Each structure stands twice: as structure tokens, then as C-alpha cells.
Amino acid sequence: MIATELARHAVEAVQQATLAAPDQPKGIDTQGVVSFFARNIAPILLAALGVIFIGRASRGEISKVLTSSAIAIVGLAFIAGAATLFFVGDYLIDLIFN
Numbered sequence: 001m002i003a004t005e006l007a008r009h010a011v012e013a014v015q016q017a018t019l020a021a022p023d024q025p026k027g028i029d030t031q032g033v034v035s036f037f038a039r040n041i042a043p044i045l046l047a048a049l050g051v052i053f054i055g056r057a058s059r060g061e062i063s064k065v066l067t068s069s070a071i072a073i074v075g076l077a078f079i080a081g082a083a084t085l086f087f088v089g090d091y092l093i094d095l096i097f098n
Helices: 002-019 031-058 062-097
Strands: none
Touching: 031 062
């Protein structure tokens, strides 16, 4: 009798602790990671590309520099387009499901 009463109190305490638990996040927040890459990693990579282009241009490889620059600009345009589609897609999902 005492054991069953203790077990009942223990179950009630666990249930109350479970009900009192804070709400869990509904998704993964990647905003901090994206902003870190945008603030720290992207400028370093662009600076490295600039140094490579300047090094090639000083050796007289202007055609390779222009080709590489054009490829880099097209790549940046694709990245910008992907980011735009990400936000447009997020907007459309919110519009449809909310």
C-alpha cells in the first residue's frame, strides 16, 4: 500500500514536470550560421580571389583574369539567384500553409 502510494506520487511528479517543460523550438535556426558566413567567410574568399586575379594580371595573363572574373561574377549571380528563390519559396510556403 505504501509502495503503490509512493509510485502514484512519483508518477504525478513526473507528469507535472513533463507538462511544465518549456516549448521546444519548431525548427532549426540557421540565421546565426548564415550571418557568420556572410560577415566573415565570404569577404575572405573574395579577397583571396582578388589576390589571385592581381597575381595573374601582373604576369600578363589578362585573358585568364578576365575569364576567371567572368566566371566569378556568374557564380555570384547564381548564388544571389538561389538566395532570392529561397526567400520567395519561403514566402510562398507561408502564403499557402498559413
